Amino acid sequence: MRSTLDGALGFKLLEVTEDSARGRFDVTDAVRQPMGIVHGGAYAAMAETMASATTYKAVQPEGSIAVGQSNHTSFLRPVADGAVHAEARRRHRGRTSWIWEVDFTDDQGRLCAIARVTMAIRPAPAS
Amino acid sequence: MRSTLDGALGFKLLEVTEDSARGRFDVTDAVRQPMGIVHGGAYAAMAETMASATTYKAVQPEGSIAVGQSNHTSFLRPVADGAVHAEARRRHRGRTSWIWEVDFTDDQGRLCAIARVTMAIRPAPAS
Amino acid sequence: MRSTLDGALGFKLLEVTEDSARGRFDVTDAVRQPMGIVHGGAYAAMAETMASATTYKAVQPEGSIAVGQSNHTSFLRPVADGAVHAEARRRHRGRTSWIWEVDFTDDQGRLCAIARVTMAIRPAPAS
Amino acid sequence: MRSTLDGALGFKLLEVTEDSARGRFDVTDAVRQPMGIVHGGAYAAMAETMASATTYKAVQPEGSIAVGQSNHTSFLRPVADGAVHAEARRRHRGRTSWIWEVDFTDDQGRLCAIARVTMAIRPAPAS
Numbered sequence: 001m002r003s004t005l006d007g008a009l010g011f012k013l014l015e016v017t018e019d020s021a022r023g024r025f026d027v028t029d030a031v032r033q034p035m036g037i038v039h040g041g042a043y044a045a046m047a048e049t050m051a052s053a054t055t056y057k058a059v060q061p062e063g064s065i066a067v068g069q070s071n072h073t074s075f076l077r078p079v080a081d082g083a084v085h086a087e088a089r090r091r092h093r094g095r096t097s098w099i100w101e102v103d104f105t106d107d108q109g110r111l112c113a114i115a116r117v118t119m120a121i122r123p124a125p126a127s
Numbered sequence: 128m129r130s131t132l133d134g135a136l137g138f139k140l141l142e143v144t145e146d147s148a149r150g151r152f153d154v155t156d157a158v159r160q161p162m163g164i165v166h167g168g169a170y171a172a173m174a175e176t177m178a179s180a181t182t183y184k185a186v187q188p189e190g191s192i193a194v195g196q197s198n199h200t201s202f203l204r205p206v207a208d209g210a211v212h213a214e215a216r217r218r219h220r221g222r223t224s225w226i227w228e229v230d231f232t233d234d235q236g237r238l239c240a241i242a243r244v245t246m247a248i249r250p251a252p253a254s
Numbered sequence: 255m256r257s258t259l260d261g262a263l264g265f266k267l268l269e270v271t272e273d274s275a276r277g278r279f280d281v282t283d284a285v286r287q288p289m290g291i292v293h294g295g296a297y298a299a300m301a302e303t304m305a306s307a308t309t310y311k312a313v314q315p316e317g318s319i320a321v322g323q324s325n326h327t328s329f330l331r332p333v334a335d336g337a338v339h340a341e342a343r344r345r346h347r348g349r350t351s352w353i354w355e356v357d358f359t360d361d362q363g364r365l366c367a368i369a370r371v372t373m374a375i376r377p378a379p380a381s
Numbered sequence: 382m383r384s385t386l387d388g389a390l391g392f393k394l395l396e397v398t399e400d401s402a403r404g405r406f407d408v409t410d411a412v413r414q415p416m417g418i419v420h421g422g423a424y425a426a427m428a429e430t431m432a433s434a435t436t437y438k439a440v441q442p443e444g445s446i447a448v449g450q451s452n453h454t455s456f457l458r459p460v461a462d463g464a465v466h467a468e469a470r471r472r473h474r475g476r477t478s479w480i481w482e483v484d485f486t487d488d489q490g491r492l493c494a495i496a497r498v499t500m501a502i503r504p505a506p507a508s
Contacts, residue, residue: 259422325422
């Protein structure tokens with residue numbers, strides 16, 4: 001993940017299963033907006049990373065790929081320091097789309113943001 | 128914008144008015160996901176930056192602040208190279224919330240992603 | 255609820271607490287689209303009804319009202335017969351906004367749709 | 382549209398092309414919530430109807446069907462009387478998904494709600 005957006009923002013995937021994932025990022029300047037709190041885009045990006053990584057891993061053995069289709073993140077509480085903890089769970093596993101929900105909490109366990117990510121499943125391009 | 132998420136991802140705000148904004152980011156590794164295309168979170172983050180900057184600038188003189196409340200981005204077409212161009216326009220200016228829509232296009236002018244961002248307007252904290 | 259949209263579509267609220275709600279509607283023609291399955295708008299409307307009723311009941315004693323701000327419903331599985339069962343739970347209780355998530359299941363308990371509803375809390379208009 | 386949700390709520394489709402649509406509904410009790418204003422679900426349902434009807438009409442000749450996947454409606458201004466006017470325009474025409482945006486205005490032309498609807502395109506079931 002080093003030379004990608006995940007690396008630039010310091011995202012860490014801690015656990016990936018077929019229907020859940022756990023991750024984390026530290027609150028450094030790279031994820032802050034100018035007022036000093038975590039940029040809303042950091043939550044959205046982390047949710048996208050988690051949904052993509054998990055779905056991709058699951059469908060690739062069947063000759064499919066996973067493509068992000070939609071990401072809807074709501075911001076509940078600002079975080080200025082510490083780390084942001086993310087838990088993803090799969091809500092839907094269809095033939096052509098998967099849906100994930102991701103909860104974000106701060107170091108005190110308070111809910112800070114929630115995301116719904118829809119992944120489209122497509123046949124892998126012939127290479 | 129240097130030492131923030133905007134800087135880490137290379138976002139550029141080119142023009143900001145009260146009801147529109149234009150921006151851009153180059154497709155470098157810092158905005159790519161592992162497959163080599165632009166990470167969905169980059170579009171969401173750019174939309175958030177544009178909506179925040181414009182709203183903040185407009186409401187601050189009245190003693191208010193703008194806080195991101197919701198970001199819904201849909202991904203239409205992958206981009207692997209060149210630059211991503213963003214145009215934001217304000218759809219709603221309420222007393223307590225503003226809504227922005229952002230269109231993203233590639234260097235050929237093709238629509239790649241669309242975002243709807245809701246900003247909450249709050250009284251500035253007394254300092 | 256008789257002479258409102260709730261009545262026209264046959265919505266039933268079975269239980270309302272401060273942080274959850276249960277409801278149901280039968281699959282009659284009034285909630286179907288032309289192909290014979292439940293219209294997507296029926297799920298969205300039921301989610302809106304549940305979030306509004308619960309939030310309103312909670313904030314009214316404090317002199318506030320609740321106003322729907324945003325409704326995002328995803329459709330997972332078509333339903334053609336029987337009843338649709340809805341369970342709402344509150345994800346966020348802020349000073350100015352509440353967020354609800356609603357799960358919809360069919361008679362076999364399969365997840366059919368999910369909704370996120372954001373309610374804005376406002377001071378009740380002086381009358 | 383008589384014996385469906387569209388009929389129950391009084392929806393009227395006035396014009397349908399491949400990339401746009403116009404519709405209307407009168408503000409009767411059937412679309413009101415208990416406070417006397419238009420129920421948020423009425424906007425969401427109307428957007429769903431318009432996106433479905435237009436997409437279905439376009440893809441059916443090619444042996445495909447259109448299925449609602451996601452509906453995100455934001456509410457900007459309450460409407461208590463008169464009619465609600467809806468204009469839909471297609472933002473994306475992909476092989477497997479179409480995206481529509483719908484603007485709702487009141488009789489004075491003021492923007493009251495906006496919706497983004499994603500339709501999935503699937504092969505028609507063999508019958």
